[in-house]
Amino acid sequence: MNAWLKRWLFTTYHKDVGILYFVTSLYFGFIGAILAMLMRGQLAVPGNGLLTDLAYNQAVTMHGLIMILWFLSPLGIAFANYFVPLQIGAKDLAFPRLNALSYWMYLFGGLLAALGFFLPGGNANGGWTTYAPLADPAYSPGPGVTVAFLGLALLITSVTLGSVNFIVMILYMRAPGMTMRKMPIFSWFIFFTMIQMLFAFPTLLAGLIMLSADRLLGTLYFASTSGGAILWDNLFWFFGHPEVYIVLMPGFGAIGEILPALAGRALAGKNIIIAATAGAVVPLSFLVWQHHMFVTGTVLFIVQFQTFASFGLIVPPPQALTSGLHISVVGRQWSWTFIYPNGYSSGNLTVPAGQDVVLNGRTSIARGSERSTSSPRSLGSTSSTSRCSTCMRCPGGSPPTPLTPGGPPST
Amino acid sequence: MPRRIATYSVDAGWSSLNLIASVGGIIFAVSQFLLIANLVIGVRGRIVSPPNPWRSLAPEWGGMPSIQALDAPGMPTNGNGSSEHHEQHLSSRPIALTIGVTLAMVGFSLLELGVGWPVIFVGLVVIAWSLYGWARDDLWSKFHVPEEEGRELWPFSKIPKIKLGMWTFLAGEVILFSGVLGSYLFIRADIPRWPSPGTIHSIPIGLTNTLVLLTSSLSVVLAIQAIRAGNQKRLLMWLTTTFLLGALFLGIKASEWADLFSKGFWFNSGLPGSTYFVTTGIHGLHVTAGLILLAYLIKRTMNGGFSKENNDTVEYFGLYWHFVDIIWVFLFPLFYLL
Amino acid sequence: MKSLDMFLIWVYLAAATVVEVFLFYTYAGDVLVNYAISVLALSKAIFIFAFYMHIRYEQRSLKIFSIIPLFFLLALLAGMFASLGH
Numbered sequence: 001m002n003a004w005l006k007r008w009l010f011t012t013y014h015k016d017v018g019i020l021y022f023v024t025s026l027y028f029g030f031i032g033a034i035l036a037m038l039m040r041g042q043l044a045v046p047g048n049g050l051l052t053d054l055a056y057n058q059a060v061t062m063h064g065l066i067m068i069l070w071f072l073s074p075l076g077i078a079f080a081n082y083f084v085p086l087q088i089g090a091k092d093l094a095f096p097r098l099n100a101l102s103y104w105m106y107l108f109g110g111l112l113a114a115l116g117f118f119l120p121g122g123n124a125n126g127g128w129t130t131y132a133p134l135a136d137p138a139y140s141p142g143p144g145v146t147v148a149f150l151g152l153a154l155l156i157t158s159v160t161l162g163s164v165n166f167i168v169m170i171l172y173m174r175a176p177g178m179t180m181r182k183m184p185i186f187s188w189f190i191f192f193t194m195i196q197m198l199f200a201f202p203t204l205l206a207g208l209i210m211l212s213a214d215r216l217l218g219t220l221y222f223a224s225t226s227g228g229a230i231l232w233d234n235l236f237w238f239f240g241h242p243e244v245y246i247v248l249m250p251g252f253g254a255i256g257e258i259l260p261a262l263a264g265r266a267l268a269g270k271n272i273i274i275a276a277t278a279g280a281v282v283p284l285s286f287l288v289w290q291h292h293m294f295v296t297g298t299v300l301f302i303v304q305f306q307t308f309a310s311f312g313l314i315v316p317p318p319q320a321l322t323s324g325l326h327i328s329v330v331g332r333q334w335s336w337t338f339i340y341p342n343g344y345s346s347g348n349l350t351v352p353a354g355q356d357v358v359l360n361g362r363t364s365i366a367r368g369s370e371r372s373t374s375s376p377r378s379l380g381s382t383s384s385t386s387r388c389s390t391c392m393r394c395p396g397g398s399p400p401t402p403l404t405p406g407g408p409p410s411t
Numbered sequence: 412m413p414r415r416i417a418t419y420s421v422d423a424g425w426s427s428l429n430l431i432a433s434v435g436g437i438i439f440a441v442s443q444f445l446l447i448a449n450l451v452i453g454v455r456g457r458i459v460s461p462p463n464p465w466r467s468l469a470p471e472w473g474g475m476p477s478i479q480a481l482d483a484p485g486m487p488t489n490g491n492g493s494s495e496h497h498e499q500h501l502s503s504r505p506i507a508l509t510i511g512v513t514l515a516m517v518g519f520s521l522l523e524l525g526v527g528w529p530v531i532f533v534g535l536v537v538i539a540w541s542l543y544g545w546a547r548d549d550l551w552s553k554f555h556v557p558e559e560e561g562r563e564l565w566p567f568s569k570i571p572k573i574k575l576g577m578w579t580f581l582a583g584e585v586i587l588f589s590g591v592l593g594s595y596l597f598i599r600a601d602i603p604r605w606p607s608p609g610t611i612h613s614i615p616i617g618l619t620n621t622l623v624l625l626t627s628s629l630s631v632v633l634a635i636q637a638i639r640a641g642n643q644k645r646l647l648m649w650l651t652t653t654f655l656l657g658a659l660f661l662g663i664k665a666s667e668w669a670d671l672f673s674k675g676f677w678f679n680s681g682l683p684g685s686t687y688f689v690t691t692g693i694h695g696l697h698v699t700a701g702l703i704l705l706a707y708l709i710k711r712t713m714n715g716g717f718s719k720e721n722n723d724t725v726e727y728f729g730l731y732w733h734f735v736d737i738i739w740v741f742l743f744p745l746f747y748l749l
Numbered sequence: 750m751k752s753l754d755m756f757l758i759w760v761y762l763a764a765a766t767v768v769e770v771f772l773f774y775t776y777a778g779d780v781l782v783n784y785a786i787s788v789l790a791l792s793k794a795i796f797i798f799a800f801y802m803h804i805r806y807e808q809r810s811l812k813i814f815s816i817i818p819l820f821f822l823l824a825l826l827a828g829m830f831a832s833l834g835h
């Protein structure tokens with residue numbers, strides 16, 4: 001085998017793996033972009049026949065999954081692989097072969113997810129949040145959907161191994177003199193990202209294992225009326241909320257490096273930014289996931305707690321970062337009244353629960369909550385939280401009937 | 412316009428805005444090609460920048476002279492990249508293992524089409540071959556990453572690297588099992604009727620299994636103590652005992668499952684069946700993985716690979732094995748007694 | 750940690766398991782017994798965690814590091830049970 005092929009197939013060196021992640025993530029970004037163009041093409045004129053309803057749903061779902069999980073995060077991981085060892089003075093990651101394994105699992109997981117388009121039944125089509133029981137075999141049959149979920153499980157394994165790798169490297173392999181305080185902000189934010197990955201992704205993996213068991217073995221985790229849908233909501237959003245910070249924080253760290261370097265000054269308030277993120281974002285992000293479930297009928301106390309915690313969570317880091325960047329770039333502190341509303345208003349506008357309920361769960365934080373109630377079979381029930389009729393996600397605008405005779409058992 | 416509808420009628424009045432959005436999408440897509448073109452031209456360009464062109468204070472640019480950032484972009488290299496420096500870093504095992512896992516997953520998906528089992532079989536063979544190769548690389552030290560001295564280790568100054576790695580991995584596993592067990596508890600709390608304990612699962616068998624696994628934890632601890640005293644034969648004896656007890660656990664569990672299947676209690680026999688089989692199944696897979704690791708350790712012991720000074724790997728395995736035991740300690744009462 | 754101590758821990762673990770089963774058979778209907786069984790199981794887990802996994806004797810940083818996942822476990826369970834009220 002020639003040397004070039006050997007190098008790129010068998011490498012475990014962090015810079016090479018970083019380049020592999022970078023190129024592959026751009027490739028997946030391209031695929032996600034094609035799906036987006038198909039969606040836009042379909043919606044450009046009314047009554048378009050470019051995509052069937054099912055195909056459109058597949059495009060929506062896979063565009064979301066691919067862009068978030070196979071493009072954005074891996075792009076951050078690419079830069080992390082390349083730069084964090086350089087920034088802390090390590091020779092490589094803590095476990096180089098596991099690093100390579102993470103990369104290959106990421107690539108092959110993506111290939112599996114793409115394979116779903118070509119198998120009978122089409123790819124996953126229940127939204128990127130893959131709400132159960134819509135994702136159960138009664139409502140989304142076929143091997144195509146199963147292979148997409150298994151590909152997702154492979155990606156999660158990749159990410160978990162990667163997070164172990166990075167956490168051990170950052171805690172354990174810094175060069176002499178590189179104390180945690182001196183560590184550059186990009187490495188700090190990657191550290192936070194990896195901690196959140198370590199604790200968030202296994203929950204999704206647990207959910208996917210149970211969903212795959214439902215699909216492959218016929219178990220009833222999400223098919224039953226005993227809280228099946230709410231169970232998926234809890235598991236998914238316990239992952240889903242930290243996930244948005246996982247996607248965000250490499251970018252924050254990169255900005256914290258790039259702008260001060262271009263301005264020629266050190267980042268002001270770096271310690272405060274790190275303290276704010278460590279103290280507010282990382283722990284609190286695991287407590288607020290139920291703000292994605294405001295319209296599922298949870299008790300009022302939880303709704304109140306989640307709203308306030310979400311406010312408290314979103315204020316310190318962007319505030320600190322924008323202030324610090326402003327000081328670095330411009331050289332002096334601008335007035336509070338400018339930075340403060342600018343820095344976090346958009347996040348806080350989406351948090352209030354009352355607003356979310358009034359808008360039928362459509363504000364961006366609670367985006368996923370429309371279908372988060374019980375299965376379509378409960379439409380006729382007395383549950384006041386059924387949002388099925390307003391979501392209109394199903395093809396043709398009405399919920400599907402179970403596709404197997406008799407449907408899932410009701411216990 | 413509501414989200415996620417595949418199409419809309421002309422009367423809705425959304426046509427012109429949608430068309431504008433679609434045209435915007437095309438412009439956006441074209442702009443991405445500019446980005447790619449910029450990237451490609453930059454990478455292939457002839458202009459080589461001087462070291463640290465941004466005068467950055469960050470270590471990856473060499474901006475922190477006290478911190479040795481190796482191979483930093485601005486630092487002089489030998490020009491044609493780093494491939495030659497890192498021959499000892501090549502390993503074919505990661506990609507081979509991934510291909511095996513991918514094939515197995517494709518096979519599982521194809522099961523409902525009837526063609527799954529051959530693909531799964533090929534996948535498992537590739538997995539086994541790559542894991543075996545990985546173990547051999549470790550046994551014969553073919554993959555060597557040099558340990559570095561004098562690292563900044565606060566606050567874990569007395570903890571070896573792999574131990575920290577194992578604890579980090581176990582932290583993730585705790586969350587995985589919290590999800591699975593939490594789901595079981597959630598379902599049980601939400602359902603009006605559940606079979607009384609003792610009616611479906613045999614408690615004496617569960618008790619036996621628990622004692623077997625607890626004893627295997629003891630034997631691992633004794634194995635570590637044996638090798639710390641330098642006794643290789645004892646180490647082999649206790650590791651083999653652990654293996655046999657672990658295999659016994661799996662055997663008893665398999666017989667339980669077979670018994671339940673024969674009584675008509677299947678995966679979809681309601682939620683008690685679903686939760687029991689999936690939870691004990693995942694636990695069983697973890698025990699199996701532990702046994703595979705244990706087989707590697709036993710082989711290495713037989714090769715004389717452990718000594719009084721070099722025995723940490725046994726301890727790391729012990730951590731994983733005790734974790735699996737702790738999970739079972741919770742599983743037993745939750746499924747059999749409560 | 751001598752071998753004898755490890756063996757004594759095993760004796761406790763085995764005895765606690767047997768007591769759990771005994772409690773179940775003898776007092777099956779009583780809700781308090783469920784709590785007792787849970788507490789016994791928790792104690793077994795703590796013993797294995799502290800002694801077999803050696804946490805009792807480790808550096809403080811590792812002690813804290815190993816307890817941190819419990820925070821997330823409790824958060825997940827608390828949230829899941831809080832959402833049952835619908």
